[in-house]
Every structure is written in C-alpha cells, then in structure tokens.
Amino acid sequence: MALKLYVHRVSQPSRALVIFCKSNGIEFEEAHIDLMKKQHKSPDFLEINPMGQVPSMVHGDFKLFESHAILTYLTAAYPEVADHWYPSDIKQRAKVQSVLDWHHSNLRRGAVGYIFNSKLAPAFGIPLNPQAAAEGEKTLLASLSTLDSFWLTDSGKFLVGQDEPSVADLSLVCELMQLEFLEEDDRKRILGPFKKVQQWIEDTKIATNPHFDEVHETLFQARAMILKQIPTGEKSEA
C-alpha cells in the first residue's frame, strides 16, 4: 500500500515523521509542501488536510493528520518497526503517550511561541510580537526544566527511562532543533543550563543518523536564508 507524506522540512513534526520512516526502512513518497509559498493553504492540499497543516499522510486511501497520530499509526501499520518506538507494554506505552500529550501545551507551545514571535514571523509576512515571544520563552524554559529534572531522570538515555528512542524522543528533539533559528548566544542562553537535555539531543541524533542530519540540512539552509532576510533588531509592537 503506497505511503505518501506531505511535509516541509522546516516544520519540526514533518522532520520527525521523515526521520522516523527513514530510520525504520519504511518506503514513502515525500510531497514537498512549501509553507513560505502558502502551498498548505492551496485547494489541492486542503483536499488532503482540511486543517491546512503539515505533516499529513495518505496511506492507500486513508488520510490522516496530526503528527503524533501519524507516528503511532505507522508503528501499527508497519509491524517491522521495533517495539521501542511505541512500546507494546501497556504501562510503557502509556508513559510515552503521557510525554506526547504533555508536549502539546508545554514544550511545543513554548518553543513555537518564542521562536516564531521573536524570529520567524517576518518570513511569513507577520510582524514580530515581543509580548507573545516573552510568554513563549517562559513556557519554553519551564518545559526544558521539566524535561531535565523529570522526564530525563530515569535510568535510560531516552525519555521515560528507555535505552532506545520512542516516537516521543523524535518529536520533542525535532521541536528543540527549531532553536537553531535563534542567534547562537540566545540558543546557548536557553539550552545552556539543561545538560541532560543537551546530551539527549545528541543521543537522539546518534540513534537516528545519518537520517537525522540529512533531514535537518533543509533547516540549516532555511536558517541562513531567513536570518539574511531579517534586519537585525527589527521589532514591531503586538
């Protein structure tokens, strides 16, 4: 059954999905949906996902969106996917699911709120919003603290004490890679205090390379392009 993924590699959940498939030898066609060209709002794409968001998936004639739902669906649809990605043990699975659910209103909300409103918005024709950025930063720092002191305290290298990554590691680490859009000083200021988080990002890269680095090349290219377009110190009020 043909698998087609509609993604833009500057989108963090898009990257998680592409890295997951490549790491598991799942064959798929990658349809590039350029967010900067607003292709996610085109009539053709809205037929695939009425929410107008990437990533989206079509498997045979089955359409699905929301990256966590797609990732966990693929672990069931492709039995060759190793158990650690979404454990069959119901308690371990519940813990992975708990991280995935926590992510939405914590790390994701904080990282998107801070990075978009302090850096990326002008690339999408939207003014910077210092107040929203400040709220995002607060949520981002609190989430990093929770990751460092709670989610990563267990015995294993990965979330909820696993020795090998789950879909939650991939989703959350791809989210944190958006910090690459920040100036280096700012990124160091934010990530610096969280040593376990830094080690976990490295461990997740290692566990999914060469795919992790290859899929993130687009992020670094976009970063160079976007930073060039933004005059230093550009600010506009909310």
Added chain:
Amino acid sequence: MALKLYVHRVSQPSRALVIFCKSNGIEFEEAHIDLMKKQHKSPDFLEINPMGQVPSMVHGDFKLFESHAILTYLTAAYPEVADHWYPSDIKQRAKVQSVLDWHHSNLRRGAVGYIFNSKLAPAFGIPLNPQAAAEGEKTLLASLSTLDSFWLTDSGKFLVGQDEPSVADLSLVCELMQLEFLEEDDRKRILGPFKKVQQWIEDTKIATNPHFDEVHETLFQARAMILKQIPTGEKSEA
C-alpha cells in the same frame, strides 16, 4: 489491582475520566483534590504528579498523568471496556487519536483561554485578562467551526463517524461543558451557530447518563458559587 483517581470535578478532564470509569463499571477510589484550596500544589500531591495537575492516576504502583494517556491506558488495562471507546482497528484508532491530538492546541486552548480569562480567574486570585480572553475566544470559535463542519460530518452521531462514543467524545464534550461557567447569553452566542455540536453534546450526555449528569452536578454548584463571588463587570487590564 487498586485504581485511584486524583480529580476535581470542576476540572473538565477530571470529569471525563470519572464518567469513563463509571460508564464502564470500572471500580476506583476518587481522591478529591481541591484546586481552589491549591491542594494540587501540596507536597503530598506532587509526589503523585510532579506537574501538580489533575487528573492523575495510580493503578497498583503505576503513576500516570495527562488525561488522554490515562483514558487510553484504561481501555488497555480493562479488557471489558467496549471497543468503541478506543477502537482496535488501527485506522479508526488513528482517527480518534488525531482528534485527541488536535484538541490540545485548538478546542482546549480556546475554551480554557476564553473562559478562564473572562470569568474564572478571580476565583483563583488572578485578575481577568481581556486580551487573552479575546485570543481564546477566537481559537474557541474556530475550533467549534471545525467540529461542526469537519469532525462531525461523518455518518455516525459521534466524532470520526462512530455510532457510539470514543474517549475523544467524552474529553471534548466535557471541555465544552465549561461553557456553563459563562452567562447564558454569552453561551448561546458562542454555541448557537453550531447545531451539530449542540446535538453531539446531547448525544454524548445520553450515551453516558446517569453518570454524565451526576458528575456535572459539582460544576453547576461551583458555577453558582463562583458567579456569586464575581461582581458584575469586574475587569482588570492584562
């Protein structure tokens, strides 16, 4: 194995969990954590859930938080739970999971943002925030429109075309019951245009009664108490 749920029935995901267990004949002990008395931040409760949030669960010695993770865990831990609550068919399950994931940054974010900042905040010692309320209202209305025009368009009475409710119906309808904290005019203004949503709320009540109404009694008592405490027209700037 003993099941203990730490809940406050004014919390919408707490109610979803209690109604789910009662509807499925799952025996549990209900530990009341009074949010107004800040019991969710007490050292004893932080031992149960370091995030300091309800609902939380302890099953034997297994601790879990995040209501969606708890609900889906219970469908696996109690095989007597009927399949429609979290379908074993992988595509149907993925669709339910997609709604659950969509909920976090859409209906939940909008409903909490609007209702808390326009009505409930003073009961927790926090000033009203008209700007945050306006942002919440926008997200809430967009989410109701998506529910009415997309999630509820399928053949069945319930989300993603089911004839019987899933955990997603219960989670989202309990969220919408928070609208009861609003003045009647305001609630009608918000829900009025969305006929399918109104019917679906009724259908979910019917499918889970008498438990739905019994568990919501606390909400109506809290509503009367909170509305009495708030002087009409009280506003404070963000």
